[in-house]
Amino acid sequence: MSANPAASATSESAEPARNLLVARDVHKSFGQTEVLKGIDLTVTEGEVVALIGASGSGKTTFLRCINLLEEFEQGSITVDGDPVGYTDRGGSRRRLSEGRLAAQRARIGMVFQSFNLFPHMTAAQNVMLGLVKVKGMAKAEARSLADHWLARVGLADRADHHPYQLSGGQQQRVAIARAVAMDPRLILFDEVTSALDPELVSEVLGVMKDLAKSGMTMLVVSHEMLFVRDVATHVVFLDSGRIVEEGEPHAVFKNPKSDRLRAFLGRFTDIIGDITAR
Amino acid sequence: MTYNFNFSVIWRQFDVMLWGLGLGLLLAVISLAIGTVIGLVCGYAFRTNNKTLRGLVWGYVEFIRNEPLLLLIFFVYFGLPAIGIRFFDKYESFVITLSIYAGAYLTEVFRAGLTSVPERYVEAAKAIGLKPWQTQLYVVLPLTFRIVLPSLSNNLISLFKDTSLATAIAIPELTFTARQINANTYRVMEAWLTASLLYLATCYLIAIALRQIEKRYSVIK
Known part of the structure; x- marks a missing residue:
């Protein structure tokens, strides 16, 4: 790590593998229960990092800490050189103002398990809201950008539909378009296929695969092990609030070192067969 | 039962x-419009951590809900001038009273409405970088209005019926005119029957129209 935090932010194009996300010793408790017990993670530009683990392992909580939808008590998260959520002034840790937080969140995309499309807006309006109100884009320009991204996720003909007129898979693709259109540094995906009917999962994963190919930096909480194996560049296994194992997916899936990961993967192998087989 | 109906005097007026x-x-x-503003402001006040503010709003709502409307109308129209506040004519005085009255009920409506906007939409708004006030303006408020629309409709109908109390301070609304016709012509049944039917038809039409609007805007499934 650089001694001068500004140095990493200014090295825009010099280094090819820029660290986009650096999490150091992140701790988080819900009341008495500590759910994150010191998470260290570095994501470089263009990487697709998958967070896997049993429910309750802390992966979603960690994801939500990155754009401060959850507070964390200790440690630091830096996105593109910018420390997220808190500032250290004279040794005391202070939460940033809501305005600063909003500006930081605008650079971090997020896609939710339950889509969370604004129900009173059409697909295009959902995509446009951030462009117009946060980025200050003119309506016409925002509309054409929304149309562009809706077409990219295969929904050119659904731009003027309301969420309730769309299937779950379509809603989730609109949500992805909404996140991508903001041109974020990285996008967080929080179990985005878990609420979908099985036959709709692949259309969403397909869109995510395209995004990954286009070089988007992605942090993905997922139970779709085949997707993780094929698309992730790096997989991180969490167990009770700690990173237990991480590495290149094929290697990690083939030779799990910990009993925990072996047991976790075993549950999937029962359903989909050998994960490491082609 | 030897009452002879004669509606001709009614038709003439x-x-x-x-x-x-x-x-x-x-x-x-x-x-309703002014009451909506009052209800929204007080509904938001209920959601703050300021105990004094919440206490004041609570006091207002409880006071209004437990006083007869007619008494409030007299209080504002006759009471305020008695202590030196004479800026309002009878129309203004009545609108002020009815707005304050509606505001108390609408405070409850909006408090519940604001609470029932699912948190996940607020999170989605935050996640695209909207500031807190933008989140309220573009996401929470439009959803709240859609949620409370049926309550607003019911309140409008209630308030319309409550305007009959304006008779008490000689505002020439429907009940007042019916009473005038009654007093001038002694056509008791005709006057009150016509007024009743007009109230009934109007309330019914409002209800039907508003239900169409509700259908149009109920986008949260």
């Missing part, structure tokens, strides 16, 4: 009755 009806509607709509 039917336009006066219709004007009275229109006036009542206008008073109700204005009061």
